Amino acid sequence: MSYPVEHKTVFVLDKGPLFARSCKQSIEYDVMSKTKTPGIIPAAPIMKSMWTCNVETLIEYMRVVFDIFPAKRMIRVVVGDEVLNEWQQKDQNIQQVMLALGQAGPPEPKSKEDENVVRGLTQAVQVLCELTPLQQELDRDLIHNKGRIICLTTAKSESQMRAFEECVSDAILQHNQLAEDSDSMLPISHCELVLIHVTPVGDETKITERQSREISSYLNGEVHVTQSGKFLYNKLIQLVQSHYGLSSTTVTGIPMKEEQNASSSANYDVELLHPSQAHDDLMKSAHSDGLVIASKEGLPTESVTLKWCTPKSNIVELQYCTCAARITPVDVNSRPSSCLTNFLLSGRAVMLEQPRKSGTKVISHMLASHGGEIFIHAINTARSLLEDPPSISEGCGGRVTDYRINDFKEFMKENRLAPALPEMMTTGTNYLNRAKTHLERMSRFWPLVIGETIIFNMASHIDPLPTIIVKEKLDDEDVLECQKAIYHVVGMETRNEPLPSSSAGPRGKGPKRDEQYKQMWAELESLIRAHADSSPQHQRVLECLLKCKKPTDDARSSPKKTKEEKSEKDPSTDQSYAWHELDRFQKMTEKEKQEMNKSEGGASSAKKARLSTDETQFKTKAGAGNLLSLWTDRIKSVHSKRHVEFSGRAQSDGNQAELYQNLNKQLQENSGMEVSTSSQKGMGIQKKM
Structure with missing residues (x-):
């Protein structure tokens, strides 16, 4: 069993004479000079010492951690070789640390250089070996002791920074040997050393920053370089976000009345810190584009912008949420942060929507207080996990409904x-x-x-x-x-x-x-x-x-189609049909035969010529002595009895008949030319019948 590295954090403050110097960043406090009244001499600027800036940033770091993680995240402070608080829950508060810092006092500017940083780092290693109340509840043989040391100091060279790292590495090795024989101490399995080199504002430095690197199997080290004052504050807020997995949310468009004119109101922005889990659903969706902006408080971090919505008095009517996390303002002393905090602590809830240029608004988060603590609630914008899935058998609007x-x-x-079963894993x-x-x-x-x-x-x-x-x-x-x-x-x-x-x-x-x-x-x-x-x-x-x-x-x-193909391929079908027609004709009465003859008597000679040609073809195909030839002869005789012969064919002596005979006679009378009989036959129009 092991708690994360952020479970135990030890701050080491350098109390050397260099931190008694001014941070070289003035504080604006003279309000009268802004009125430009003649005859008023502006007041001299006031600057904090570097020690004061270190203490203020330490308190802000602790405030953020204690507001969001009231338990399971513990911080101890070491000044020189003096430990200001314990791992007990009663000492894990800002008031206890501030009281101890007041008793320790600021550094003396005329004091001699001493090894207070080395003693402080050694004392910090010993503090990490001590058990916290949560670790005391577990079996010490199964605990992996992890922690972090943050040191605010000023180094003269790179070699001095490496000396600090070697000091911590040797101290861990020695204290681990002592912890093996002690019941009140735990050996350190892993430690992170964060060295912050602080200089006055505007001064140059010879120290370079280094990313986290492995110094030994149980120690990782990194170096940060920053100026004092506001720059140190921004650096510590950036580190607390990375150390504890925090994210930033900027609430925009908060309506608030002006201090000078209560009848008018303006919109303000407040930046909040909270665990990053509150943004998980937002980052997974495709709607996070354009929401992430730079921090408006001047921090070197990014923030998610959410817009203020109309407050809701009845929390029961609000939508379900998937995550709830504690929050703390970045600038806790500003008027907008104070007004927002008091508004939420009064029992009101604030809905936060994603700012969009078009389309319907999407409410993704909510601010509300529970038991005197303010939480940010992540509202799931997708379908609820508690709802029944949509029925695919009752569709509307042309949707497919007949799914299997x-x-x-x-x-x-x-x-x-x-x-998989354990024995299956070995196959x-x-x-x-x-x-x-x-x-x-x-x-x-x-x-x-x-x-x-x-x-x-x-x-x-x-x-x-x-x-x-x-x-x-x-x-x-x-x-x-x-x-x-x-x-x-x-x-x-x-x-x-x-x-x-x-x-x-x-x-x-x-x-x-x-x-x-x-x-x-x-x-x-x-x-x-x-x-x-x-x-x-x-x-x-x-x-x-x-x-x-x-x-x-x-x-x-x-x-x-099958019957037609069968009739064309099989001649016996035609023979059966012929016998059937012959029997039907013989069974007819005389009146029926006359009516059938009349209906068939109007057939054209060309049709009969084709019929005779077809009969000849059928006769040729079927043979001279088969049943088909008998039937065709019978049909031919029937047609010949009821057919009136063409007069031209009846008068001609063969298969040719001369047409338009009077045409040649009229031509002879008009032209007076004699035409021989042979030429007349040549000019006559003949048609083969």
Whole structure:
């Protein structure tokens, strides 16, 4: 069991004579000089000492930690070789530390240089070896003791900084040896050393900053360089955010009345610090762009901007939240921070929305107090985890509603994951990859919507083919079962049995039966082909399907077309039809025969000529002595009896008749030319009948 590094923090303050100097940053306090009244001499500027700046930044660091983490985060202060407070909860407060600092007093400017920093670092290592109340509750043999040392000092050179690091490393090694034989001390398993080199404002320094590096197996060290005054404050606030995982939120647009004019109001901004978990949902979403800005308090950090909304008096009506964390203002003494704090402590809640240029506002956070402490609540902008999922079976607005919900439930049961047993971890098999492979094989062909499938709606007819075909390996019995299912579908198509309709038309009519079978065969082939490469047995099932599918394609043609093709290929059909027509004609009465003759008497000679040509062709094809020739002769005799012969053919002596005979006579009379009989025949228009 181990607490994090931030569980134990020790501050070491350098009380050397250099910190008795001025920080060289003046304090504005003369209000009268701003009125520019003549005759008033401005007051002399006041500057804090570097020791005062160190104490103020230390108190601000402790205030932020104690406001957000009232327990489990402890800080002790060491000045020289004197420890100002203990790990007990009663000493973990700012009042106790300020009282002890007042008793210690400021450094003497004329005091001699001494080794107070070295003694302070050694004392800090000893303090880290002591047990906190939380560590005393645990078994000391199982505790990993971790901590952090922050030293505010001024070094003359880089070698002196390295000497400080070596001092801490040697002290940890010595105290770990002592802690092994002591019941009241714990050996240090890991320590972070933060050395902050502080100089007066405007002075140059020869010390360079260094990022965190490993000094030994149990010690990491880093060096920071900063100026005193406001710069030191900004550096400590930046460090407290990185040490304790804090984030910043700037509340903008806070309405507040002016001090000079109570009738008017203005908008102010307040920057708050809190654990970074309050921004987790915001950073995961795609709405964080444009919300992160630079700190308005001048800190070298970034802040998330949220806008003030109308306060809500009834907290019960507010939305649910996913995270609640304590907050503390960055500038606790400013008027906007004080007004916001008092407003929240009065029992009111403030909603915070994400500032957007367009669209509806999104309320993502809320400020409210509980038991005298102010919390920031992260409101989930997505669907609540406590709500029931939306019903996909009751859609509106044209949404898809016919999902295969029950089938998907079974699909999830067949592909669920479970923790691996201890004996399975020693086999060397990657069960996660095997589960992914199984899921990929099961989902190669799996329609989501009922209207997009036929074979999964007729499971009783093709079972167990869909269940067997998704297996990784098949045996001969599985192949036989799949073939039986395919043959059963072939029998259904032969008997012309209806299939379950996958989709209905605009008037409620589904596709035609032949189209249904065509879609069913295509879908069944897609299912089997998706797994055909798994094994040779899968390929045998696909070959069986293709063999059974080919004749069904020919059988799926229309019955009318089949009869026509059969009549063209089989002459016996024509002979049967001829005998049937002959029997029907002989059974007719005389009146029916006359009516039939009248209806057929208006046929044109060209049609009869084609009929005679067809008869000749049929006769040639069928032969001279077959039944077809007898029938055609019979039909020809019937037509000849009721047909009136063309007068030109009746008067001509052959198959040619001269047309427009009077035309040549008129030409001879008009021109007076004699035309021979041969030329007349040549100019005459002849037509072969």
